Amino acid sequence: MEYAISVEGLRKRYGEREVLSGVSLSVAAGSVFGLLGPNGAGKTTIVRTLATLLDIEEGKATVAGFDVARQGAEVRKRIGLTGQYAAVDARLTGRENLVLLGTLAHLGRQRARQRAEELLEVFDLQEAANRLVGTYSGGMRRRLDLGASLIAEPEVIFLDEPTTGLDLISRTALWNMVRTQAEAGVTVLLTTQYLEEADQLADRVAVIDQGQVMAEGTPTELKNKVGGERLEITVETAELAQRALVPLAAVGVAAPIVDSTGLRISVALDAGTGGIADAATGLQRAGIAVADFSVRRPSLDDVFLQLTGHRTEDTTVAAAGRTER
Amino acid sequence: MSYVLTDSAALFGRHLTHFKRLPQQLISVTLMPIMFVFLFGYLFGSSMVVPDGKYLDYIMAGILAQMMLANAINTGVGVADDLNNGLVDRFRSLPMTQFSVLLGRTAADLVLNIIALLFMVLVGLLMGWRPHGSALSTIGGVALLLLLGYTMTWLGCLIGLTLRHPQVINSVAMAVTMPLAFLSAGFFPINNLPGWVSAIASWNPVSAIVTGVRELWGNPVGYGDDPSWPLRHPVPVSLITLIVLLLIIVPLATRAYRSAAAKTT
Ligand SMILES: Nc1ncnc2c1ncn2[C@@H]1O[C@H](COP(=O)(O)OP(=O)(O)OP(=O)(O)O)[C@@H](O)[C@H]1O
Ligand SMILES: [Mg+2]
Numbered sequence: 084m085e086y087a088i089s090v091e092g093l094r095k096r097y098g099e100r101e102v103l104s105g106v107s108l109s110v111a112a113g114s115v116f117g118l119l120g121p122n123g124a125g126k127t128t129i130v131r132t133l134a135t136l137l138d139i140e141e142g143k144a145t146v147a148g149f150d151v152a153r154q155g156a157e158v159r160k161r162i163g164l165t166g167q168y169a170a171v172d173a174r175l176t177g178r179e180n181l182v183l184l185g186t187l188a189h190l191g192r193q194r195a196r197q198r199a200e201e202l203l204e205v206f207d208l209q210e211a212a213n214r215l216v217g218t219y220s221g222g223m224r225r226r227l228d229l230g231a232s233l234i235a236e237p238e239v240i241f242l243d244e245p246t247t248g249l250d251l252i253s254r255t256a257l258w259n260m261v262r263t264q265a266e267a268g269v270t271v272l273l274t275t276q277y278l279e280e281a282d283q284l285a286d287r288v289a290v291i292d293q294g295q296v297m298a299e300g301t302p303t304e305l306k307n308k309v310g311g312e313r314l315e316i317t318v319e320t321a322e323l324a325q326r327a328l329v330p331l332a333a334v335g336v337a338a339p340i341v342d343s344t345g346l347r348i349s350v351a352l353d354a355g356t357g358g359i360a361d362a363a364t365g366l367q368r369a370g371i372a373v374a375d376f377s378v379r380r381p382s383l384d385d386v387f388l389q390l391t392g393h394r395t396e397d398t399t400v401a402a403a404g405r406t407e408r
Numbered sequence: 409m410s411y412v413l414t415d416s417a418a419l420f421g422r423h424l425t426h427f428k429r430l431p432q433q434l435i436s437v438t439l440m441p442i443m444f445v446f447l448f449g450y451l452f453g454s455s456m457v458v459p460d461g462k463y464l465d466y467i468m469a470g471i472l473a474q475m476m477l478a479n480a481i482n483t484g485v486g487v488a489d490d491l492n493n494g495l496v497d498r499f500r501s502l503p504m505t506q507f508s509v510l511l512g513r514t515a516a517d518l519v520l521n522i523i524a525l526l527f528m529v530l531v532g533l534l535m536g537w538r539p540h541g542s543a544l545s546t547i548g549g550v551a552l553l554l555l556l557g558y559t560m561t562w563l564g565c566l567i568g569l570t571l572r573h574p575q576v577i578n579s580v581a582m583a584v585t586m587p588l589a590f591l592s593a594g595f596f597p598i599n600n601l602p603g604w605v606s607a608i609a610s611w612n613p614v615s616a617i618v619t620g621v622r623e624l625w626g627n628p629v630g631y632g633d634d635p636s637w638p639l640r641h642p643v644p645v646s647l648i649t650l651i652v653l654l655l656i657i658v659p660l661a662t663r664a665y666r667s668a669a670a671k672t673t
Binding site: 131134135136156159160162163164166168169170171172173174175179183184186187188189215231235 | 411414415418419421422425426429430493494495497498499500501502503504
């Protein structure tokens with residue numbers, strides 16, 4: 084397989100603190116790769132290193148076939164970077180920003196102008212093209228920022244938390260843009276704190292915590308790592324919940340977990356199918372009335388919890404959203 | 409190689425667009441000098457005595473030199489701004505010549521300085537200041553001031569990239585430029601000063617620069633009978649000092665750009 088990005092044993096320290104402790108990754112050309120991790124995991128450090136902004140102290144990285152440490156200029160010709168914080172000039176218009184960056188990417192005046200128009204259209208910024216970026220909303224800035232990273236039609240793009248701070252509509256729009264890029268053969272490395280985002284967009288995901296890759300694989304592979312389906316039941320009283328633990332423990336592969344409300348219990352089932360029926364029978368025999376009975380595939384939340392021992396920040400929101408559906 | 413020029417030109421254009429969008433910037437640069445011409449030239453002028461001439465004719469070079477020194481602040485804050493809002497990261501990820509980022513900015517600041525100086529010369533003329541040298545040497549005086557301004561924009565780049573925080577840049581740049589401006593022959597003839605202060609002031613490069621400008625403009629030099637060595641050869645001394653300073657500061661600022669971009673904000 085051809086890799087657009089490969090990283091081997093990357094280490095980085097700031098003073099005493101080691102923020103990357105031997106990261107290794109391989110990203111197939113034309114795929115979307117998600118770096119998933121909580122605050123301070125080292126996602127931005129990885130992206131900035133690959134975009135040639137940080138020196139490599141230990142380890143090796145190649146991007147688009149070129150060594151990041153020794154052939155930085157070649158790498159820069161082939162990448163686009165959208166940093167964690169929108170990097171556009173607030174005192175220029177949207178169009179001026181794109182033309183400037185196109186010129187600096189050595190497209191030539193003519194082509195830079197042409198490319199700017201194309202991107203303004205793709206990112207739905209035509210109407211705002213002549214307005215100062217200082218007057219743009221956060222979502223518009225982000226779109227312009229993403230457009231800017233595509234100006235030179237890069238082979239590889241890096242997106243550092245591209246949807247943080249965006250509303251649902253902008254987020255979905257951005258996801259579609261990422262998919263379009265991938266379909267066109269561009270390799271995308273994106274970082275995110277949102278499990279759902281990695282799940283939705285990425286062909287493969289690496290879970291990063293404290294400068295280390297905790298797990299890597301397709302979203303499905305990662306979910307399979309934490310066992311089969313999850314059974315979730317909701318009961319009317321906390322007392323019933325306690326009583327339900329016994330029959331549920333009998334069918335689960337791990338101890339059932341009661342959530343903070345004290346009314347909802349979840350338990351991981353064996354990969355086989357008999358578990359659900361057994362659980363239903365067990366609960367009925369114990370005379371426990373169940374208000375809600377549902378089975379779900381394990382989410383990346385579960386993967387994350389299992390691998391890192393702590394939940395991601397948005398877990399409660401994501402989990403709440405899921406049960407409402 | 410030609411990319412240095414096209415990249416610098418593109419960034420130069422960016423800064424000129426900023427000036428066009430915000431012409432008030434010219435006012436903020438010239439407001440202080442206008443106040444100084446007014447206060448020193450008119451109000452205190454009558455009670456200030458310089459040998460062989462009018463105080464207003466004497467003070468113009470000093471006021472304009474101080475205006476050039478203030479570049480360190482504006483440029484420093486501007487560079488730090490790009491650094492802090494991520495634009496430098498973006499530039500660094502592009503296949504452009506990185507030196508152009510500073511070259512484009514300092515070139516644009518030079519243009520702002522030319523406009524500001526011409527404006528101030530006009531204000532001076534309106535208030536009664538007159539150069540008495542040839543047209544060529546008058547232009548030479550302006551050029552010497554511009555060289556000072558250009559050196560200070562590079563110093564501003566160095567300070568801005570090293571310190572990053574606008575407030576800190578402001579106070580450090582002030583702490584550097586204020587003594588340079590006032591512990592010099594910029595505003596008062598230095599032989600009136602107490603012994604050791606006078607010695608410092610006579611070797612302060614700003615004294616040589618303002619004396620050089622006065623000489624070129626045919627304005628009173630005000631150093632009395634026994635000037636120090638730098639003041640006897642003010643033009644060559646200032647030229648050499650400023651060129652040597654540029655040769656030191658430009659590489660330092662370029663290095664600061666590289667290492668500043670490698671840090672996360
Ligand atoms: N210039 C620096 N000096 C010292 N420590 C730094 C520096 N830059 C980053 N760090 C530290 O390195 C660690 C990893 O930072 P990084 O920005 O890569 O994390 P991240 O995964 O992108 O986090 P977030 O989700 O908050 O963006 C953090 O603990 C951070 O404090
Ligand atoms: Mg980050």
